[in-house]
Amino acid sequence: MPDNQTEGSRIRALLGVLVLVQLIFLSAFASAAGLATPRSGRSDRLTLPVDALRTGQAAVPETIKVLMPDGNVETMDMDEYLKGVVPTEVGASWPYDSLAAQAVAARSFAATAHRHPEVGADVCTTTHCQAYNPANRDERTDLAVDSTHKVAALYQGDIIHAYYFGHCDGHTRNSEDVWGGYLPYCRSVSCPCGYTEMWGHGVGMCQEGVKVLAEAGWDYGDILEHYYTGVDVESTEPVAMTWYFAEGTTRPGFDTYLCMGNPSDAEAHLTVSYLVEGGGNKDASYTV
Ligand SMILES: [Zn+2]
Ligand SMILES: [Zn+2]
Incomplete structure (x- = not known):
């Protein structure tokens, strides 16, 4: 999209131009808030100790060690694990944003879980940690996991212990x-789940409340930020800041252009460095 004709003409007659583009996001990508949608209180974490405030975990790990029912510890891809958790914790037919909220809560919980050190596992497959059963997998919950890849709830830069439970009694x-x-x-927050008694420990996200909010049109980020006070819901995937374009020419007779897309809501400022024949760079700046 940036018109590169002027710059191109300046370095015309250079053969084999190597273009280096540095993309600098003014603000990190827009956060997509996500809240976990625990289903009817499958998980009962009354015995969970509350760990130190800071988890020190800024990114979602690629894998997780799962204590299987047969006693073996299996190292799984994080999202593969979550695809067996989400439809076990909540109903796969629930609205998309409630499934996405559950996926993000479950991912955040898993990313900070080291709950079975005696056997070298992070989580088990029961409600002691998060209910996991791959037989429940469903394409709707698979989509909720895939579409929130690496998204977590963070408090002051740390992924949170994203506790959730079946339903509350209004708060x-x-x-x-x-x-x-x-x-x-x-923190204690109001909840529209509509129940008058508590199912579960009551701390964090109310799964039935998440369903109600999703049905009312809330997106998963807003839902998560309602139940987890002060969090940001965002991708923990590092942003690539530099790309290399190995092909290009500004020779006479060629139209010189670059196509650069910016998927973010925020403006991105780019510096394009042309590595010119004979050494040295020529830089140009664009806003996308
Ligand atoms: Zn466990
Ligand atoms: Zn509730």
């Missing part, structure tokens, strides 16, 4: 009132 609970440990992102 969730402060972590310290249930477990004695204070987590700033586990």
Whole structure:
């Protein structure tokens, strides 16, 4: 899209131009908020200890070690694991944003879980950690996992312990009132789930409430940010800042142009460096 004719003419007659594009995002990609949609209280984490405030975990790991029902510890791709969790924790027929919220909560929970150190596993397959059963896999929940790849809920840059539970009684609970440990992102908030009694520990995300909010049109990010106070829901995938274009020419008779797309809502500022014959660079700047 940037018109490169002027720059091109300046370095016309150069053969074999190597173009290097540096893409600098003004602001990191827009965050997609996500909230986990726990289904009817499958997970009961009443015994969870509240860990230190900072998890020190800024990115979602590629894999997770899962203690299987037969006692073996299996190293799984994170999203493959989540595809067996989401449809086991909630109904695969639930609205997309509730499934995406559950996927992000489950991913955040898994990314910070080191709950079976005695056998070298991060999680088990029961509600002690997160219910996992690949027999429940469904294309709708697979999509919710794939479309939120690497997305997590973060508090001050750390992925959170994303606790969730079946349903509340109209409001969730402060972590310290249930477990004695204070987590700033586990505050009591109002919830539209419509139940009058609690199913589960009440800390974090109310799965039935997530379903109601998704049905009302909330997107998964807004849902997650409602239940986890002060979090950002965003991708933890590092952003590539530099690309190399190995082909190009500005010889006479050629139209010189570059096509650069910016998928973000925010403006991106680019520096294009032409590595010219004989050494040295010629730089041009664009806003996309
Ligand atoms: Zn466990
Ligand atoms: Zn609720």
